[in-house]
Amino acid sequence: MDSLAKKFLEEDAANKDLYVQGIIFKDNSYLDVLNQKFNDYLFRINLYSYIKKSIFFAAMDLKKKDSELREKEGLYLNVLDGDFEEEKINTIADTPMDFTEEIYRDKEDINYHEIFTDKKVLEAINTLTDRQRQIIHECIIKDKGEETIAKELGISKQAVNKIKKTALDKLRKQIGGK
Template identity: 85%
Template sequence: MDSLAKKFLEEDAANKELYVQGIIFKNDDFLDVLNQKFNDYLFRINLYSYIRKSIVFAAMDVKQKGNEIREKEGLYLNVLDADFEEEKINTIADAPIDFIEEIYRDKENIDYREIFVNKKVLEAIDELTDRQKQIIHECIIKEKEEEMVAKELEISQQAVNKIKKTALDKLRKQIGGK
């Protein structure tokens, strides 16, 4: 006898009685009930199997996505210690911050209020054009060579020199210096 049929008969004592009456004594009423109960049993088995497989495949999918994320990110503080099979927390030492470097770091929109405190200097800088501010920032604050600034801005070195000179003259007039 098939193992599935054996499990069906072992599940409930009434199933054995239906089997005896329907199959052995050839009673059609018992055979119809037996068929109905066996079909219900098969439906439950198939449903449980479907749910189980769905959960397994969903778990595999989640695991695969987690692995992909781990591969992309790559940096984790917690690592699995192979000797003890438990997580240990890694620490990252704080790197000292060079505040001068932070001030000079490239910024798209330069806020000179962070660099200068003198109100007169700030007002004079606000009078400059964006290009003049950019060249003053690159040449004077970041101390880059005019040639390097010219290459970055894709203009000639003479243009950088002229814009810088004009900006500095404008600043001197505004501040009242020589």
């Protein structure tokens, strides 16, 4: 007897009874039921086999596409650790950056329209001399000390203080503050 038929008969005790009644005792009604159940059993086996093969081939196709992609790109930060057979995450070191310095670096001509929106403030800034604007910019916007500015400009700290005070007084008068 075929192994498939043996498994069919072992699957359910009712199948053996149908086999005995239909084949041995030659009862056609049992034989029809047995034939219908065996066809259903074959259908299930074929369906399971089809699903299993579909999953297998889909997995093989995905594996092939993944390996092709890895070969093509080849620029993964994560690497496979051979000792533990797991993926390690590589990191790229970040260098610290002073953002305020980066923003104002190489910017000689400051457009105060980008910084201030008040028309009075803009008009007041435009009344300052270039030197006054430069010192106010260095002291207030870049937050540098008077001594540092004096060294950069090659003047005394007192001169920086005097120019800054004069510029601030001028701005206060223009804006209308105390």
